[in-house]
Amino acid sequence: MGVLDSITSPEDVRALPAEQVGELADDIRAFLVEEVAKTGGHLGPNLGVVELTIALHRVFESPHDTIVFDTGHIGYVHKLLTGRTDFSGLRTKGGLSGYPSRAESEHDVVENSHASTSLSWAEGIAAGRVLAGQPDRHTVAVIGDGALTGGMAWEALNNIAARQDLPLVMVVNDNERSYAPTTGGLAQHLSQLRTTRSYEKVLSWGKRALSDVPVVGAPVFETLHGVKKGIKDIVAPQGLFEDLGLKYLGPVDGHDEHAVEVALRQAKGFGAPCIVHVLTKKGKGYGPAREHEDDRFHAVGVINPETGLPLETSGRSWTDDFSDELVALGGEREDLVAITAAMLIPVGLKDFAAKYPERVFDVGIAEQHAVTMAAGLAFAGLHPVVAIYSTFLNRAFDQLLMDCALHRAGVTLVLDRAGVTGSDGASHNGMWDMTLANVVPGLRLAAPRDGEQVALALRDAVDITDAPTVVRFAKGNPPQPIAALEQHGTVDVLHGPGETDVDTLIVAIGSLVPTALTVATALTEQGQSVRVVDPVWALPVSDDLVAEARRAHRVVVLEDNLVSGGIGSAVSLALQQAGVDVPVRPFGIPKDFLDHASRGQVLAEIGLSPDAILAALAD
Numbered sequence: 001m002g003v004l005d006s007i008t009s010p011e012d013v014r015a016l017p018a019e020q021v022g023e024l025a026d027d028i029r030a031f032l033v034e035e036v037a038k039t040g041g042h043l044g045p046n047l048g049v050v051e052l053t054i055a056l057h058r059v060f061e062s063p064h065d066t067i068v069f070d071t072g073h074i075g076y077v078h079k080l081l082t083g084r085t086d087f088s089g090l091r092t093k094g095g096l097s098g099y100p101s102r103a104e105s106e107h108d109v110v111e112n113s114h115a116s117t118s119l120s121w122a123e124g125i126a127a128g129r130v131l132a133g134q135p136d137r138h139t140v141a142v143i144g145d146g147a148l149t150g151g152m153a154w155e156a157l158n159n160i161a162a163r164q165d166l167p168l169v170m171v172v173n174d175n176e177r178s179y180a181p182t183t184g185g186l187a188q189h190l191s192q193l194r195t196t197r198s199y200e201k202v203l204s205w206g207k208r209a210l211s212d213v214p215v216v217g218a219p220v221f222e223t224l225h226g227v228k229k230g231i232k233d234i235v236a237p238q239g240l241f242e243d244l245g246l247k248y249l250g251p252v253d254g255h256d257e258h259a260v261e262v263a264l265r266q267a268k269g270f271g272a273p274c275i276v277h278v279l280t281k282k283g284k285g286y287g288p289a290r291e292h293e294d295d296r297f298h299a300v301g302v303i304n305p306e307t308g309l310p311l312e313t314s315g316r317s318w319t320d321d322f323s324d325e326l327v328a329l330g331g332e333r334e335d336l337v338a339i340t341a342a343m344l345i346p347v348g349l350k351d352f353a354a355k356y357p358e359r360v361f362d363v364g365i366a367e368q369h370a371v372t373m374a375a376g377l378a379f380a381g382l383h384p385v386v387a388i389y390s391t392f393l394n395r396a397f398d399q400l401l402m403d404c405a406l407h408r409a410g411v412t413l414v415l416d417r418a419g420v421t422g423s424d425g426a427s428h429n430g431m432w433d434m435t436l437a438n439v440v441p442g443l444r445l446a447a448p449r450d451g452e453q454v455a456l457a458l459r460d461a462v463d464i465t466d467a468p469t470v471v472r473f474a475k476g477n478p479p480q481p482i483a484a485l486e487q488h489g490t491v492d493v494l495h496g497p498g499e500t501d502v503d504t505l506i507v508a509i510g511s512l513v514p515t516a517l518t519v520a521t522a523l524t525e526q527g528q529s530v531r532v533v534d535p536v537w538a539l540p541v542s543d544d545l546v547a548e549a550r551r552a553h554r555v556v557v558l559e560d561n562l563v564s565g566g567i568g569s570a571v572s573l574a575l576q577q578a579g580v581d582v583p584v585r586p587f588g589i590p591k592d593f594l595d596h597a598s599r600g601q602v603l604a605e606i607g608l609s610p611d612a613i614l615a616a617l618a619d
Helices: 002-006 010-015 018-039 043-047 050-059 076-081 118-131 151-160 185-195 199-211 217-226 228-235 257-270 318-332 350-355 367-379 390-405 433-438 451-461 510-525 543-550 567-577 599-605 610-618
Strands: 066-069 139-144 168-174 247-253 274-279 336-340 360-362 383-389 412-416 444-446 469-472 486-488 491-495 502-508 530-534 537-539 552-562 584-589
Touching: 002 018, 010 050, 018 043, 018 050, 018 076, 018 257, 050 076, 050 139, 050 168, 050 257, 066 118, 118 139, 118 151, 118 168, 168 257, 247 257, 257 274, 318 336, 318 350, 318 412, 318 451, 336 367, 367 383, 367 390, 383 390, 390 412, 390 433, 412 451, 433 469, 433 537, 433 552, 433 567, 444 451, 451 469, 486 543, 491 510, 491 543, 502 510, 502 543, 510 530, 510 552, 510 610, 530 543, 537 567, 543 552, 543 567, 552 567, 552 610, 567 584, 584 610
Parallel strands: 066 139, 139 168, 168 274, 247 274, 336 360, 336 383, 383 412, 412 469, 444 469, 502 530, 502 552, 552 584
Antiparallel strands: 444 537, 486 491, 491 530
16 A cells, blocks of 8 residues: 555654655545445545644654543554554454554544543543643544534633643544534534635735735834734634633644644644634545545445445345334424434434424534423423433433423424444443433333334324323334234233233343344243233333233343343332232343444343343343
8 A cells, every 4th residue: 555554653654755755645534435434434534634633643643642532433554554454353352442442452542432521531631641640642633613512622621721730732624514514603614714714814924915005004104003803803803712811723724734734733732721713524535435425424334336336135124114204203293303412324313304404403412402402392392302322321411301391391302323333332332321321200201113114113103292202212213014913901922922921021122022032932831821911101110010020930121221220120110019929030231341242233132132141041
């Protein structure tokens, strides 16, 4: 790969002759397209930060200086420049993580891939270094314009502005997008900065134009220079940042590596907090990505690198079933609205937005605001559906508890990518949501077992007006519809019909229903009597499920959620309170952070495969 082959560390990047930097950037883009095409991953965002990342490593000395990436999916170029060039196992078991990883390199610091956190991390690191007597160690936070829509970023900016002793550089990687185009007032402000001629250019023009004017030229220029703050407000309104007391440089062409270097060196020299506004293009240098209007190849599966077309057919997803039903409900109910936190397409709201654009709110990367806004919409007489990834519910728990549940707001949260997601690693597994929901008074939660049940659960959820509801489902493809053999009240019986007592009652939750049926078949072949039930509404535990447990010698609960505090715990407590003395054996996700691997590999490792469950039940 030419110049890239000579790079084994940031020292090599700094030592590279300036005339070879462009070749290095070309090598990196070619490498990323070729390698990520084989494994899948975050291609478009990394193609957009090639020159920026090179410049960062030429100006700052990692790990002596610390570089923090907000939503570290833009860390692929950083990995290459810090000696990690084997991408053959990217995002697979034993291979490179798709995000920064402390286990991989001393150059990686923040592994959390939740957005808007980098400025808080950076302030803490920089303040700690100052207190430790290390003011020569700089801290750099790289944050996208999408992540700047998150409230946490502005909480950090408020504090950073008051600390003029911090050697802290904040790089705004402005590509006008998070997944899709960035929306909101900040986006409009940044757009104004992008399209307005900088005041420095105006002053340069003024000096040239006035220098030839006899007598009055020089005094007029001095007057012009003396009121530069007013001019800056007119021609380059960076006052949003400078009014906070933060130095601002830019906008800078993020694909002009030399220009980025110059800006970064100037920012480094300030010795105080400084914002460097860098304009980049997501998918830069790769035609299929640039032409992909939805998200510029934000994340791709295995693709043909020549065409960008997928080599694997993904099939119908859980998200598709949700999307179709929401559109249908939208036609039936004018009070139905939807909210997304900068993820309109990934969470399945694109079709609803196309048909009912005035009924969709994209709040940016601001899950807390989304959930409380939903409470307000409910108070105004609407029924909001908040569609987010399960892992991001963590960020809005207080709002779910105090703004929705306390106020008995009819708000439906639809949690995509629930349970083990696998390849994106610890911060993306949606393994906390049912435990969080379990402590919320009045909340009702459904974990549908297939796509048809997603539609039914959503339809039931939006009819509930006196409490928050949650519908959660997994990443990927649902199983074929699994029909109930019988209904015992509100409970669906999937295996072992009848009213007789059984040796084992398996309570199967959501995507683990097929696993439960496999286990039940094996136990039946061993001579046990087994009934498998889907409670349909997993929270609160229904009286009908308690009645089923009365007719069993033991209860087994299978859930794709933390075993601590999840549905198994809720069932156990409900049985105790009802005086039902039947042992409950919960199977779920251990209280740990799970390394990236395929979903199947993770489930096997944590004991949620059929064989592992059967072995445990035999003990």
